[in-house]
Amino acid sequence: MLALLLALGSSLAYGCADFLGGLGARRAHVLRTVLVAAPTSLAVELLLWPVLGASFDVASLGWGAASGVASAAAFAMLYRTLAIGPMNVLSPVTALVSAALPVAVGLLQGEHLTAAGLVGLPLALVAVVLVSAGHGAGSARPSRTALLLALGAGAAIALQLVFLHQAPAGSGVAPLIVGRAVSSAVTLAAAGLMHRRLGPERPAYAMSAAAGALDSVANLLFLLAARSGDLTVVAVITALYPAGTVLLARGVLAERIHRGQLAGLGTAAVAVGLLALT
Numbered sequence: 001m002l003a004l005l006l007a008l009g010s011s012l013a014y015g016c017a018d019f020l021g022g023l024g025a026r027r028a029h030v031l032r033t034v035l036v037a038a039p040t041s042l043a044v045e046l047l048l049w050p051v052l053g054a055s056f057d058v059a060s061l062g063w064g065a066a067s068g069v070a071s072a073a074a075f076a077m078l079y080r081t082l083a084i085g086p087m088n089v090l091s092p093v094t095a096l097v098s099a100a101l102p103v104a105v106g107l108l109q110g111e112h113l114t115a116a117g118l119v120g121l122p123l124a125l126v127a128v129v130l131v132s133a134g135h136g137a138g139s140a141r142p143s144r145t146a147l148l149l150a151l152g153a154g155a156a157i158a159l160q161l162v163f164l165h166q167a168p169a170g171s172g173v174a175p176l177i178v179g180r181a182v183s184s185a186v187t188l189a190a191a192g193l194m195h196r197r198l199g200p201e202r203p204a205y206a207m208s209a210a211a212g213a214l215d216s217v218a219n220l221l222f223l224l225a226a227r228s229g230d231l232t233v234v235a236v237i238t239a240l241y242p243a244g245t246v247l248l249a250r251g252v253l254a255e256r257i258h259r260g261q262l263a264g265l266g267t268a269a270v271a272v273g274l275l276a277l278t
Contacts, residue, residue, distance in 0.1 A: 003229020004276050006221045007237035013218035015244020019252075021211035022245075028201035031191045034075070036203050037212030038184040044216040045176045052220075053172035060167055064175035067163035068182025074156035075187070077149050092129040093147065095239055097154025099128050102161050102235030111230045120274030124236040127271055130264025132242035161235055164219070165226040176219050233275050240268050 024033040054060075078094065103121065113121060160179075167175035191198065218241075225234045243265055250257050257265075 001276060003225045003234055004237060004272070006225035006228065007234045008272070010218045010221035010225060010238045011241045012244045013214045013221060014238065014241035015246075016248060017211045017214035017218060018241065019245045019248040020207050020214065024204040024207040024211060028203040029198040031187070031194065032198055032201070032203040033208045033211070034187050035191055036205055036208035037215065038180070038187050040209040040212035041216040042177070042180045042184055044213050045173055045180055045220075048173050048216075048220065049177065054174035054177060055168070055171045056174050056178070057168065057171065060171035060174040061178055063163050063167040064178030065182050066179075067160045067167075067175060068179035069186070070156050070160040070163060071179060071183040072186035074153055074160060075183075076190075077153035077156060092133045093150040094154040094157070095128045095132040095242060096125060097151055098157035098161075099125055099236045099239030101155060101158035102165070103232045105162050106231035106235070109231070111232050113230075113232065116274045117233065120271045121232065121236060123267055124240065124271035124275065127264045127268035128236070128239050128242070130260050130267060131240065131246060133260055133264070158235075161222065161226075161238070162231070164223050165231050167223075169227050173220065173223075176216070176223060179219075180216070237272065237275065240272075243268055 021033060021037060024037075103125075164175055164179070222234065222238050225238070246257060246261055246265075
């Protein structure tokens, strides 16, 4: 139950971070937003170091660096995917892959589900697709390149979660610090190479910083959830993060929640209830 609650918290934090990051990216080039969010995220994790501890052994450094590379790759492919579109077709593909691959890894590592989990897990995967799908999903056919990018982005997100899960349980926040440092370095390098394309607009500093802080909280809650529960359950609950983004968009921006998304929210509630029984 603790792992389930931590995964729900991680999902909510990821959803809020994506919402704020998306709003910030409307005001300036997305890399400018990330250049504020990434250092803030790293600062939060460094502040957690004295509280939660960190052991920088070889395994922690290796898995943390791998998660950072996967995070940077996910960022690049995800935004390229959404730029090509159609978003309402490709977003569910990315979300489903990001949930399904960690589930497969967990099952291959010997994790088992109860009868309630065997019902709740597929329902949660369906909910991920429904919640992340916008109005009129399926109305446009994506190109092969866009579909491959969506699959790649989902796989990169999944690998980030799996790599964090593989880090030693006693490593504290070391994998998070190393991963964020690596992804920040990659982002800075990309911004340096693309500085002429970033435009003159200034980022929304407060919004971008809040997104970075929430992303760190989400990563921490996922790491704690994965250490106290099964990856199969934790990953699929975390992948419900679009629900938080959808609800915030409804409350803050008055965006309409479509019937498919409402069905997804209801399905998610049922799935979480069943997974809580495992």
